[in-house]
Amino acid sequence: MAEKTPSTITIRRNPHRRARPTPSSTLPLPHSLPSFPLQDLLDIQIQHTPIPPPQTSPKPLPPSPTSASENLKVFLRIRPLMIQSLLVKDRNGGQNKCGWPKNPRLKNGGKSKIRKNGVCCISVNDDGNSITISPPSSLQDSKRVKSEVYEGFSHVFGSQSTQGEVYEKLLKPLVDDFLKGKSGMLAAVGPSGSGKTHTMFGCIREPGMVPLALRDIFSSYDSKSENEPRTLYMSMFEISSEKGKSERISDLLQGGHDQSMQCPTVKGVQRVIIQNAHQAEGLLAFGLLKRATAGTNTNSQSSRSQCIINFHQATHEMDDQTDYSKLTIVDLAGAEREKRTGNQGTRLLESNFINNTSMVFGLCLRALLEHQKNPKRQLQKHFQNSMLTRYLRDYLEGKKRMSLILTVKPSEEDYLDTSFVLRQAAPYMQIKFSNVEEPNNLTCKRPLQALNRTEPLKRRKHTVLRVSEIKDEKILGNPQIIEEGHANGSVDDSNLIEASVYSEEFSSRKRIPMESLEKSLLPFTEADRNYKVLEGLSKAIWKVLKEYNEKLKETQQENYILNAELAKERKRCSDLESLIQDVKFRCSCRKESSESNMNDHENLQKTSSVSSIMEGSAQNSFEHARDSFEKSTSACVPSHIMVEISKRCSPQLQAGASSENVDCRPNHEASDKLMNSCLQSCKGLDKTTETNSSGENRNHCSDEEASISSVSDVLPLTNVNNSGYNEDLINVTDVGREYIHHNDGNLTTESTTESAAPLSDSNTEILSSLEEVQPLTYSSNQESPVSSSQSLNSTTDRSLLTKVKQPEKVIQIHESSIPSDTGTSTKATICSQQCDHNNVSMAVGMSSLTKDSQNFSKPKRRLLPVSSLLLKDMSSLAIEDEIDKRKGARVEKKVSFDEKLKSQSKPSLLQLLQRNVLH
Numbered sequence: 054m055a056e057k058t059p060s061t062i063t064i065r066r067n068p069h070r071r072a073r074p075t076p077s078s079t080l081p082l083p084h085s086l087p088s089f090p091l092q093d094l095l096d097i098q099i100q101h102t103p104i105p106p107p108q109t110s111p112k113p114l115p116p117s118p119t120s121a122s123e124n125l126k127v128f129l130r131i132r133p134l135m136i137q138s139l140l141v142k143d144r145n146g147g148q149n150k151c152g153w154p155k156n157p158r159l160k161n162g163g164k165s166k167i168r169k170n171g172v173c174c175i176s177v178n179d180d181g182n183s184i185t186i187s188p189p190s191s192l193q194d195s196k197r198v199k200s201e202v203y204e205g206f207s208h209v210f211g212s213q214s215t216q217g218e219v220y221e222k223l224l225k226p227l228v229d230d231f232l233k234g235k236s237g238m239l240a241a242v243g244p245s246g247s248g249k250t251h252t253m254f255g256c257i258r259e260p261g262m263v264p265l266a267l268r269d270i271f272s273s274y275d276s277k278s279e280n281e282p283r284t285l286y287m288s289m290f291e292i293s294s295e296k297g298k299s300e301r302i303s304d305l306l307q308g309g310h311d312q313s314m315q316c317p318t319v320k321g322v323q324r325v326i327i328q329n330a331h332q333a334e335g336l337l338a339f340g341l342l343k344r345a346t347a348g349t350n351t352n353s354q355s356s357r358s359q360c361i362i363n364f365h366q367a368t369h370e371m372d373d374q375t376d377y378s379k380l381t382i383v384d385l386a387g388a389e390r391e392k393r394t395g396n397q398g399t400r401l402l403e404s405n406f407i408n409n410t411s412m413v414f415g416l417c418l419r420a421l422l423e424h425q426k427n428p429k430r431q432l433q434k435h436f437q438n439s440m441l442t443r444y445l446r447d448y449l450e451g452k453k454r455m456s457l458i459l460t461v462k463p464s465e466e467d468y469l470d471t472s473f474v475l476r477q478a479a480p481y482m483q484i485k486f487s488n489v490e491e492p493n494n495l496t497c498k499r500p501l502q503a504l505n506r507t508e509p510l511k512r513r514k515h516t517v518l519r520v521s522e523i524k525d526e527k528i529l530g531n532p533q534i535i536e537e538g539h540a541n542g543s544v545d546d547s548n549l550i551e552a553s554v555y556s557e558e559f560s561s562r563k564r565i566p567m568e569s570l571e572k573s574l575l576p577f578t579e580a581d582r583n584y585k586v587l588e589g590l591s592k593a594i595w596k597v598l599k600e601y602n603e604k605l606k607e608t609q610q611e612n613y614i615l616n617a618e619l620a621k622e623r624k625r626c627s628d629l630e631s632l633i634q635d636v637k638f639r640c641s642c643r644k645e646s647s648e649s650n651m652n653d654h655e656n657l658q659k660t661s662s663v664s665s666i667m668e669g670s671a672q673n674s675f676e677h678a679r680d681s682f683e684k685s686t687s688a689c690v691p692s693h694i695m696v697e698i699s700k701r702c703s704p705q706l707q708a709g710a711s712s713e714n715v716d717c718r719p720n721h722e723a724s725d726k727l728m729n730s731c732l733q734s735c736k737g738l739d740k741t742t743e744t745n746s747s748g749e750n751r752n753h754c755s756d757e758e759a760s761i762s763s764v765s766d767v768l769p770l771t772n773v774n775n776s777g778y779n780e781d782l783i784n785v786t787d788v789g790r791e792y793i794h795h796n797d798g799n800l801t802t803e804s805t806t807e808s809a810a811p812l813s814d815s816n817t818e819i820l821s822s823l824e825e826v827q828p829l830t831y832s833s834n835q836e837s838p839v840s841s842s843q844s845l846n847s848t849t850d851r852s853l854l855t856k857v858k859q860p861e862k863v864i865q866i867h868e869s870s871i872p873s874d875t876g877t878s879t880k881a882t883i884c885s886q887q888c889d890h891n892n893v894s895m896a897v898g899m900s901s902l903t904k905d906s907q908n909f910s911k912p913k914r915r916l917l918p919v920s921s922l923l924l925k926d927m928s929s930l931a932i933e934d935e936i937d938k939r940k941g942a943r944v945e946k947k948v949s950f951d952e953k954l955k956s957q958s959k960p961s962l963l964q965l966l967q968r969n970v971l972h
């Protein structure tokens with residue numbers, strides 16, 4: 054059912070809220086929103102304070118004289134300008150020991166600007182506690198930088214101040230406290246070449262703070278020696294850069310070596326008992342000579358390390374390791390800009406180290422100031438970032454008194470460096486030392502100070518595991534620190550370190566209840582869980598990377614194998630190519646050498662195949678044809694010819710059929726002679742052709758034709774290409790021509806006889822037939838274009854006939870019987886097979902000549918027409934090469950045409966023979 058929807062919607066508005074005054078004593082409820090303090094905002098009265106002049110910077114708050122706590126004393130000393138000019142003079146005069154090239158960015162090698170150094174940019178105000186620094190005119194115009202006033206210094210020493218004046222105000226109070234048992238420290242801070250080392254150590258004519266302090270101390274000892282005999286110890290070492298990568302502590306006293314540091318003490322640094330001031334000055338001079346210095350563009354003898362000198366005072370009742378008071382004097386290496394110094398290489402690495410240490414030093418003081426302004430804010434542990442600050446940790450954390458001396462250069466050229474140092478150091482004056490240790494507390498050494506803090510991560514892990522391990526033992530470290538970190542919402546690494554330190558310290562002493570343990574373990578259990586999660590994640594990543602590494606190795610192995618196989622295949626290909634080249638070379642050699650054509654292996658195989666084919670069929674046909682031939686020609690062919698035919702043909706055919714290496718040359722010659730003999734024998738047939746028309750011969754002929762066709766089938770002509778066939782035809786033609794040539798010789802001797810008539814009469818047809826063949830001869834052999842008619846008509850021209858002849862062709866003649874229906878017909882079956890383009894093996898099955906005629910008185914007359922007709926008929930066959938047959942449809946047509954010719958060749962040949970014989 055559909056619910057009924059109200060026709061009207063009533064919106065209920067909440068009643069108007071009235072702002073309730075929040076009781077000041079009670080906190081607001083968490084769910085109640087405080088009212089917007091509009092009335093309070095309207096009641097605020099804006100006080101129109103006078104705008105300070107633009108050229109002056111906002112004044113830092115001066116230390117309140119009424120404050121009970123003691124502020125950090127910051128002194129300022131301005132180096133004389135004259136000295137700078139002298140330094141410049143030395144630099145230009147070649148007396149500068151600086152071996153580094155001058156900064157190329159400085160125009161004219163800095164000479165023009167150096168001359169401007171005569172202008173001072175710092176002026177000491179009348180109160181003696183403030184200065185006014187004015188930028189150069191160039192900066193005032195371009196960047197609109199105005200003059201700045203820095204005040205609040207404990208004292209400002211002008212350029213004309215002496216070392217004694219500085220000592221009286223700077224170090225004398227610290228020395229007095231030192232003698233009274235109060236520890237203190239004096240550190241010189243300032244840019245490079247500003248006079249820190251000069252202020253601290255001075256020279257023979259103007260001894261610095263340290264010699265003056267020694268003199269003051271020993272004078273005090275001399276006056277109080279009888280009452281309170283004390284022993285003064287001295288140590289001197291430097292902290293320098295180790296190739297720009299790490300820090301190194303070197304003992305500067307005689308016989309000192311590189312030392313290791315265990316905060317805040319330096320392990321192994323010599324403590325030398327000072328007997329008098331003269332001895333101490335000698336040690337100082339030795340230490341300064343040993344100190345790392347180098348020349349830069351700003352200072353010919355620039356300090357490259359932080360030098361620390363400690364004076365320890367002890368009474369005779371104390372042991373060596375217990376100090377009554379301690380005075381530390383630190384000469385920092387001056388911060389420097391690369392643009393000014395032009396440092397390169399090692400100097401640049403040193404410069405980075407020096408600037409880094411100076412920066413950390415300033416950060417520690419800033420952190421201390423911020424912590425003092427806001428005690429809830431955790432004191433940053435910047436002191437861990439350098440050895441110097443670690444060593445001076447107590448001073449930088451405000452637990453011991455210290456004083457700073459800022460040294461600056463007054464020239465306009467150094468305006469940027471000077472203003473930077475002043476801007477950085479101005480806030481330091483607000484640092485207070487409210488928790489200064491009493492003199493008696495100086496003897497107390499914290500156990501944690503002996504711990505090495507260079508491995509905080511390792512210590513933290515150890516602490517976590519340690520806490521988890523001691524969970525059952527209900528032992529925990531300092532709960533106060535842990536709770537402090539827990540109250541702040543986060544546990545800082547430093548707190549963990551501290552906790553670990555104090556846990557070790559207190560673990561053996563204090564047992565706490567279980568509730569506190571569980572409460573204090575919360576951050577550690579969470580950290581432990583996070584640690585385990587990260588550990589599992591890292592293990593998983595490591596496992597995946599390991600698997601990928603294994604796959605990569607497998608792939609590389611496969612790649613190697615494939616490369617090896619590829620190399621093998623390439624080698625094999627190269628061998629095959631070389632083999633092919635060798636075969637080609639041999640083939641070319643065979644081409645050139647016609648005598649050795651048949652020696653080729655493939656040709657031999659083909660020849661052997663042909664011979665093998667012929668062996669079966671031709672042998673039978675031969676036997677049959679020979680019988681027929683002997684039978685038919687026994688009457689008309691002379692007996693000696695028959696004997697010759699029998700002699701030459703039979704062994705050759707038999708040998709050719711049986712032997713693989715058939716040398717067709719003898720067969721060729723034998724066949725030529727056989728042909729000649731046959732033709733000669735046929736000469737006598739021309740007389741009987743007209744009278745011979747017996748039907749027996751026709752029947753016999755049909756039988757013989759069947760045998761010939763069978764031979765033709767066995768010996769197909771498809772292996773004969775155009776050229777080969779033409780060559781074969783030429784050979785056949787040559788046979789006839791030889792015969793003609795041969796007869797020509799006979800005719801020459803009998804030129805007036807009757808035998809000359811057939812050459813001119815009936816042999817005109819032979820000539821015409823040969824004319825048709827002759828172009829093929831020239832086309833295939835590129836002979837000179839001599840017309841066949843001419844050569845043949847001039848029967849006496851032996852040269853031409855000889856030219857037509859190609860003795861290189863290998864011809865193999867097979868005898869077969871070609872019966873003629875007229876009794877004078879002659880059939881020649883050409884069975885040729887071409888092994889290659891230049892190797893022609895031709896088998897001509899010479900049919901037996903059947904003749905009924907008994908008269909062989911003029912064999913010449915009929916011989917020529919018969920052979921010419923035979924050639925003409927054969928030329929008209931246009932037998933194609935088998936290779937061409939395989940090439941396509943066009944070839945198929947030819948194949949069909951050949952087959953057609955094969956089927957039609959017999960009647961046409963017979964017709965031609967009959968027609969010519971009748972003619």
Ligand SMILES: Nc1ncnc2c1ncn2[C@@H]1O[C@H](COP(=O)(O)OP(=O)(O)OP(=O)(O)O)[C@@H](O)[C@H]1O
Nearest residue numbers: 132136245246247248249250251352355356386387
């Ligand atoms: N108040 C001065 N009176 C006379 N000569 C001074 C004064 N201040 C510095 N000099 C000279 O200036 C040159 C550079 O001074 P010093 O080597 O003390 O500078 P620095 O601040 O120590 O430089 P760095 O930090 O590179 O070591 C020295 O030859 C020194 O004698």
